[in-house]
């Protein structure tokens with residue numbers, strides 16, 4: 001391919017430049033240490049991506065509140081206690097010229113029951129997905145004070161990320177996590193200023209963005225990850241996504257990442273529950289084309305991108321960046337190899353009989369690969385989804401027990 005759009009720099013609204021158009025999309029590796037800070041294995045993992053050549057590394061979701069973790073192995077940044085470890089993490093990610101943005105998140109009701117934390121959500125509506133084998137904690141509805149604490153939490157974590165040397169943050173409002181739960185009329189049944197019409201359902205996201213942007217230094221990147229649709233009847237849909245983008249336009253975002261789906265409808269893994277036909281690569285490109293008209297900030301498209309041609313096609317359609325997650329868990333140096341002219345394309349995951357594995361099995365399979373990379377090995381191409389499910393269930397049980405004990409120590413020591 002002669003002149004490649006993929007390797008052209010991107011000037012962001014904040015005046016900084018990304019050296020190419022490939023982002024490593026957020027992947028929580030669940031490899032934080034016993035204090036929920038980035039430990040040596042996690043840092044070694046990110047070194048692979050730094051060397052791999054992406055222009056932007058978006059970290060796996062880092063939690064803003066210690067009682068609300070996406071997974072019992074997630075990193076948490078709610079105080080400056082372990083800031084030197086976060087600074088080391090940022091330094092490794094930036095070592096080859098990429099920018100590194102910390103994704104900040106809150107799981108809301110998407111928290112495993114066995115973790116023993118406190119699940120808070122817009123409304124007390126539990127997430128029930130027995131077919132996935134995952135049991136989620138029953139949530140209670142957040143109070144006004146708890147909602148204010150979430151806004152303050154995003155702002156506090158963003159400030160700490162900036163102090164640790166991250167180039168920016170991404171606010172996670174996709175995939176059915178807390179801010180996405182507020183956006184959806186199915187999970188948000190509030191009748192106060194945080195629920196009902198879209199203006200109310202989007203209020204928490206907008207307040208979080210404003211709080212982060214207001215205190216960030218000029219040049220610090222602020223991004224949001226937003227569903228183009230939840231792909232579920234009665235959920236947040238593409239028309240509402242366009243309206244939320246209009247609301248985000250005046251808030252000074254540097255990048256808006258478009259994704260889609262939730263645990264209940266895993267469109268982000270190409271398996272929407274409402275059976276919407278998605279393209280085999282770049283699942284959300286048709287949706288992004290409609291959203292491009294609304295967006296005044298650059299868009300990043302993530303989901304199902306595995307080939308250089310697929311990535312280029314998205315850019316030609318007007319998307320500014322492409323995000324890759326699972327492909328970079330199989331081939332961490334894919335950007336560098338594409339730039340060198342190789343047309344490498346990691347395979348889609350399949351089961352022994354050649355069928356695509358379930359979304360949960362794909363998630364576990366990728367997590368297994370991240371563990372291999374963190375241990376300094378090559379990610380194995382033939383990770384059986386069934387075996388990955390089994391080993392990850394054992395691992396999650398052990399990590400949940402470690403988290404419960406850690407949480408009890410924090411609570412008795414009076415640390416907030």
Ligand SMILES: Cc1cc2nc3c(=O)[nH]c(=O)nc-3n(C[C@H](O)[C@H](O)[C@H](O)COP(=O)(O)O)c2cc1C
Nearest residue numbers: 025026027028060061268303304324325326366367
């Ligand atoms: C193991 C794993 C962990 C993930 N963790 C996160 C996360 O922390 N935050 C997030 O927004 N998305 C997360 N995702 C979703 C990815 O960012 C991405 O949206 C999805 O995998 C689709 O992109 P892909 O086809 O390139 O993998 C995760 C995906 C995987 C496989």
